[in-house]
Amino acid sequence: MDADTYKPGAGDLIDGCYELTDSLGKGGMAHVWRAREVPGGREVAVKFLSHDSEALNCLAPHERAAELTVRKARFRREAGLLGALDHPGITELYGSGSHQGVPYIAMRLVTGMSLRTFLDEHNPLPLAAAIAVAVQAAEALACAHTLPVVHRDLKPANIMIDDGGTVVLIDFGIAKPLRADATRHTAHGSTLGTRGYLAPEQLLELEPTARTDIYCFGCIFYELLTGKPPFPLGAESGLTDKHLHEAPLPPSVYAAGLPEVIDDLLMRMLAKKPERRPAVDEVLEVLAPFRPGPGDPEPRPRTRPDPTAPLRRPPDSALHPRPAPAVPPAASAPGEEEWLDTRAVEQLCTQAESEITSGEPGDAAGRLRGLTARVRKEWGERRPLVRRVWQGAADGLRLAGDFGSAARLYQGIDDDLIHGEGPAERAERAVIRLRLAECRLVFGELETVITAVDTAGHTAAGLPPELAAWVETVRRGVDAQLTARLAAPGRMEA
Structure with missing residues (x-):
């Protein structure tokens, strides 16, 4: 047979x-x-x-x-x-x-109902329930984007709410790894995804990025908040043009009392240009103050299933992305019960930097990742050793292929840990931004990377020779990766 x-x-x-x-x-x-x-x-x-x-x-x-x-x-x-x-x-x-x-x-086996059925039965949703669905879906999406993988077919029918209220992303049938070496299967003319939930770049058959999922997720979030998609699905004529060129009405037009910050977030998620959309981490950050928490009452009117339940009554393994790997025990690793020892941390950084130079991050780089939050808490943001720990951890993650986690650390260094405008600080900031751009390249954010490479070139031109050579070495490496990516076919692939 x-x-x-x-x-x-x-x-x-x-x-x-x-x-x-x-x-x-x-x-x-x-x-x-x-x-x-x-x-x-x-x-x-x-x-x-x-x-x-x-x-x-x-x-x-x-x-x-x-x-x-x-x-x-x-x-x-x-x-x-x-x-x-x-x-x-x-x-x-x-x-x-x-x-x-x-x-x-x-x-x-996920028992329960699809988000499509849930929305059809419960409209409008209480704000707490809408935020609970969005937060859980965004946390699952963040896990996929860290790999990095773009789902490419986010829609209410591909999201389940199980009997306990847990939100589950399903059907990764057309999901795509965001790697330059990812196998390509589909020819020009094969637009993948579902009508009404497609990002502009999908409609134009351009290469998807993590921000493609953000647009599709924005369409779902809009419906969660307002009870309707950003553009009417029944309008056969003009729907594609609306997604390509027309801005939807702010969700607050339909959802009275919607917090302004959520209104703004959703409009940015639905931006026509991918680089103007927030990353999923920012989506979660904006929603954090509004998410239901332990001890909160059940929202009214009640829904069955209740998507707030996993957040109001979290199990022992909370619904969050994969935890960081445990820090391996080592004689030089400071214990949790004592204050950090400067010399031990310096030795750990030296070991990690040696691993990173060899191109094979190992236990020391892994232990640095486990110390990032702790060194910042104990030593603050201005101590150079804190920045050294964060950069070692970020470099190790990048070389290990965890570009999402590495990008978050690089962004944290750029935002909070580099102080001053002297030549050394400007060079270090340029290198950190190039490494961040290298991670973003994996996610297909080409315009962001082009800007970073160009800006680093201008920065290097104003630095002393030794610092300029350092920045230029990193810049050329990222530029070579960018050139290879731009030379690849630009159409959407399966």
């Missing part, structure tokens, strides 16, 4: 591990089943790649074969991404493979 003839059915045992029980739904590219894990009895969701969709059956044989090749590649990539993403707001991967020629993915 091959992929063209096998159809999943109740009672089928998939790879000897998952017994199918009932169908949960079928779309254009996949069919999802509820299944029982054997042995153990745990309920899981098993997603099969569809080989018999109407869109495929309408194609000529050679076109159908080519499209199936693309879909299989996306399916494999989705399994890989789910295996790499570790967050309670993203479905865990349990297993993947091929059964009788049909690729499948086994993952956590």
